[in-house]
Amino acid sequence: MPTYSDAFRSHYAALADFLIPAYENKPSASSVGVHLDMMDEALRIRPDQEEGFRRAVEFCEGREVSEALNALAKEDPAAFTALTTITTGGYMMTDEARQAVGYPGQDAAPYDPTETPEYVTNGMLQRVIDRGPIFRDTRHLNKQRG
């Protein structure tokens, strides 16, 4: 896996914070390490995005962030997609971001399959049954053919 200089990471941090700034209880991208270990982790998982990601950061280097990102989105949308994919992907893998948005991950939720569902007790499902069959039957076609 390629290595990235501190300067590259620093440039990227500015872009990432523009895309995901601190807001109310939500941390900014750089405050959860999106430009550090999370960048490495996101690129490990998505090596296919590496080329576009590098291109995006280098495109924006030395430019005003808003102007640079708007130009990137129009001139090299694939690189912009790589940048946002790695940034949001890295961000949402952190405990801090997940906690802030209330996401426990795709957790296993215990349940009781024998519990009577609410749609049974409140009569909703019975109303579907009471409206009767809605499929078109075809047995008459066999009878027509004898």
Add this chain to the structure above:
Amino acid sequence: MASSAKPPKEADVLIVGSGPSGSVAAKMLTEAGMSVVTLEQGTWFDPSDYPGDKKEYELAGGKQWNPSPNVRDNERDYPINTTESDVEPYMQSAVGGSATIWGGHWVPFLPSDFKVRSLDGVAVDWPFDYYEILPHLEAVEQLISASGTQGNPGYPPQAAYPTPQIPIGKVGMKLAEGMDKLGWHWWPGLNGMPSIPWQGQNPCARRGTCMFGCPEAAKWSPDLVLFKQIAKSGHRLIAGARVRTLIYDEARGRVTGALYVDMNGRERRQLAKIVILCANTIGTPRILLNSTSKSFPDGLANSSGLVGKNLMMHPFGLVMGHFDEDLESWRGPSGQLINTLQFYETDEKRGFLRGAKWGGMSAGGPLSAKGFIGAEVFGGESRVEDEWGVNWHKMIEEKFGRTALWAIIGEDLPEESNRVEIDPDLVDSDGIPAPKVIYKTSENSKRLLDFHAARAVESLEAAGAHSTSVMPQMRESGWHLLGTARLGTDPQDSVLDQYGRSHDVPNLYVWDLSAFPTGAGANPTATLMAVVHRQATQMIKNARNLEAA
């Protein structure tokens, strides 16, 4: 895993492909006492490798666990030229085939699906009907450890499911409330996964990651239990075996086996008295079209010229409703929470024929909150600031966990111009010519999706959604591929007879979704497995009279 015994030099039956169709065939024929060898181009997956229980789940889903072989680009995948296709076809190369990444939505076709010519004057009727399939459907529902609720008025009465209903969750309940207010049909989701430990499968844990593989080993796929069981009865599964061609004996007019390339790149030969193709609707015509001979210069079993033709891919749209309350809308199964057949049957006043099933589903994790990410959000004078910065946080607050969606699957009518061919240049990693898909979404499909999307919006608004998002006819949606070697009664108008046997080559069968003459507006796996159960039952019953090499 697979039996370590050497495969017989000549098997009674050679099956190509180990997905839902190949596995049912392998199980039934092996248990009937036949020697059966199955060739599978993919390898074994370990459920602990699936990303669903890991933090990288959504990010990994964009590449290595993407359902498109063109995106994954793994060595075991074959490339597909889709430059002339409106829809990107999905599949998986693995023991268990695409069932390793199917959603587990168990939606049998309806009676009308088998008789669209008689009822609606379009396409063709099947040579058999729903009621002939029903006992086979009930048998495979036991096999896959289905969970659900009996009594759906969307279908004729049938036997109960082996395991109880999985909870429909807050999302399912919200969707059902909208349908209830409108007086429209809905029913708790029937799924191909148990709610309690059953037949070696674990209960569904509601992670909602079915389409990226089930890390719980709950969702049915053939690799979990079936192939391990029948290995004990002598079934031989050869993984990493990529079929180059079938072997055709001109003198006898029979197939005698297949040439395949093994994991080490060596070409091998497996002989068999009977060959059954279960390599999916693109893979099967690819093998047939690559198998040319003096008698079949345009591809094996192709005297009708229909091998590869009539490709159907269900038109697919998403309609999302965004709600004020927290619905925990990352929670599964995914899997269907509920579904509806309210607008399934033809009503010509709508301006199109046939209909669609809607599957009520969870909306995924935060990266899926918008339905898509990246540059495609920019059009016209839009600026990055419109979608990012504080607005990105606000979008997550508004949509993540608070979104319920309807996945609309409509019927695609067969057209010969929609087809699979052999690409003149493209090859897979073993040098075998690869397929090209030529597919255009029909006007009927577009009208169908527009109508259904509008009704879905109504139902979400009735449920209390403060806003809705519609994603009509997505390109990335080719989950269901059907029709490229269809069965029928007329050899001029079909490739196979009603038992899935080639009209041209009497010991060659196609039992995958290629054989379906029409595609219905429903997820096809339930009906596929039921039809294979019927075909295998007939083959066993008729074993003494079978044509063999």
